[in-house]
Amino acid sequence: MAKSKEAKIVDTTTEERIKAAARVVFHKKGYAATRTRDIAEEAGINLALLNYYFRSKEKLFDIIMFETIFGFMQNMAMVLNEEKSTLEKKVEMIAFNYIDFITKEPNVPIFMLSELRNNAGRLLEKLPVKQLIMTSAFFRQHQEAVAKGKITEPNPLHFLMNLLSLVVFPFIAQPLLQGISNLNETQFNQLMQERKKLIPVWVKAMMKAK
Amino acid sequence: MAKSKEAKIVDTTTEERIKAAARVVFHKKGYAATRTRDIAEEAGINLALLNYYFRSKEKLFDIIMFETIFGFMQNMAMVLNEEKSTLEKKVEMIAFNYIDFITKEPNVPIFMLSELRNNAGRLLEKLPVKQLIMTSAFFRQHQEAVAKGKITEPNPLHFLMNLLSLVVFPFIAQPLLQGISNLNETQFNQLMQERKKLIPVWVKAMMKAK
DNA sequence: TCCATTTTTAATCAAATGATTAAAATGTTT
DNA sequence: AAACATTTTAATCATTTGATTAAAAATGGA
The missing domain is CATH 1.10.357.10 (Tetracycline Repressor, domain 2)
Known part of the structure; x- marks a missing residue:
């Protein structure tokens, strides 16, 4: 992990931001209507990071x-x-x-x-x-x-x-x-x-x- | 309409079969998770007929x-x-x-x-x-x-x-x-x-x- | 039977979408 | 500073998916 322990109080790790964004979008639109790009945009991250941290849309959804x-x-x-x-x-x-x-x-x-x-x-x-x-x-x-x-x-x-x-x-x-x-x-x-x-x-x- | 009035008692028109199939699939899976191919298969028709009769997935859904x-x-x-x-x-x-x-x-x-x-x-x-x-x-x-x-x-x-x-x-x-x-x-x-x-x-x- | 219209089919297109890759950037260790 | 590891990015891929097209088949009327 490249992130120092105390550096960010208000901010969170990339992984957590993706999860938080996924929660928002999945809850709102459901699995089928959710695009991985929606989650990436909501989280403010590059699309590839979703797969880097969670392998697939389905695994993240689970x-x-x-x-x-x-x-x-x-x-x-x-x-x-x-x-x-x-x-x-x-x-x-x-x-x-x-x-x-x-x-x-x-x-x-x-x-x-x-x-x-x-x-x-x-x-x-x-x-x-x-x-x-x-x-x-x-x-x-x-x-x-x-x-x-x-x-x-x-x-x-x-x-x-x-x-x-x-x-x-x-x-x-x-x-x-x-x-x-x-x-x-x-x-x-x-x-x-x-x-x-x-x-x-x-x-x-x-x-x-x- | 090429179909005679009394010909089919048990069977229905293509248009009605598509609607019935769409009802089944949309009700079961919702709009986003439904593929037009699912509806075509459920109705036993060629995919293009869906667009021929209803123009688009969205219009059929409406x-x-x-x-x-x-x-x-x-x-x-x-x-x-x-x-x-x-x-x-x-x-x-x-x-x-x-x-x-x-x-x-x-x-x-x-x-x-x-x-x-x-x-x-x-x-x-x-x-x-x-x-x-x-x-x-x-x-x-x-x-x-x-x-x-x-x-x-x-x-x-x-x-x-x-x-x-x-x-x-x-x-x-x-x-x-x-x-x-x-x-x-x-x-x-x-x-x-x-x-x-x-x-x-x-x-x-x-x-x-x- | 012949013709015009309607219906159906197979093939194909373009855009969207989930996922991957290779390289760049950043951070850590020695 | 150099070497190594981790994280991030841009570009690209392969598949799925909604829709279209042109031709074939079926139908009904003259």
Whole structure:
């Protein structure tokens, strides 16, 4: 490495700049619509450097994709596995954390889910998300609440789906929702901020319904 | 047109076969990942015929995209604008119709929303969805229910978002959900069928929550 | 049957795109 | 300073891809 350790505080290495640029462009346009030249331009580097550091577009994509899924699931896995917090608290945490996260990274959900549709097998097998979530405190607490009659719907997958639906879907459908409502981006984000408090209330009510 | 009117009952015209093939491939892979050769192969035609009938990939795509959005919104607009049915009945109809529709066309939601992200303006301006939905009986009935104190959340957009979230999102996240739950496709679809009855109950409970 | 029109095909083009190469520039070690 | 290693650049390649063209085939009407 030709770069001295302390020289650049604000700047980063070429390799990191390429990764950061690739993240931006891949998230925005998806794998197929992204040109390696787009990434090079975004990073302000010579096109050949992309191949010098990452061998190919596909290998670079795999890195970005893995980090994106991991970053998305990590937070959820942590919250769902907390032994101490209540089920209600977990719902609050998920709503709060993800609405903030997706507001900052609005392209991540649709990017992730679009690309997963092509390659779910290959991309998910590296991540031990299955174990982490299906055996989580969240699911155990749900079962306990069902046993006590506090929750009517016995399938924890419905519970998780509903929570994620209410949190994530509005962002995915943002262009459509703005198209039918005339909200600008700021107003839309305000609506999403409202949902931080509303979703836990709604989920609570839903799960007691019968 | 060299084709006689009654000649083919089971078969269709070349133009229709190209459109049907384009619909399949575009829905599955999106605009950027679709090659005109993929469409030609799917349709079983010579590549040049695509340009002969539709001029360009982009023009063909615009047709498919318009029809897809229109087909998706049409049903919703109709249900939301029924003057006679109750708000609760409308929720039931949306849940029932869309779960059936998306089960048959599982790629449509993510296709539509992905492509809208690039081109929301151009693609939505042709459709008068705004008027149809924002001034619908659905929204009016919602306001009436709010006035009567039967619904706590006064913003009808939250109401519509919640309904669509619960119906559509699980399909969009299907690869991820199957990845963490080990369900096969049949089991997943059974779960979705269950939601036809569950979602109306949940939505009802949510909207009374406070 | 003959002719004009429409439809289909095979061959080809030009531009875009992922990737490579050889040389230049920069940094490190001796 | 000299030698070596790493990083960067400009030029180029081979393939893919959307589109076109000219000719052939099929079709329908006179």
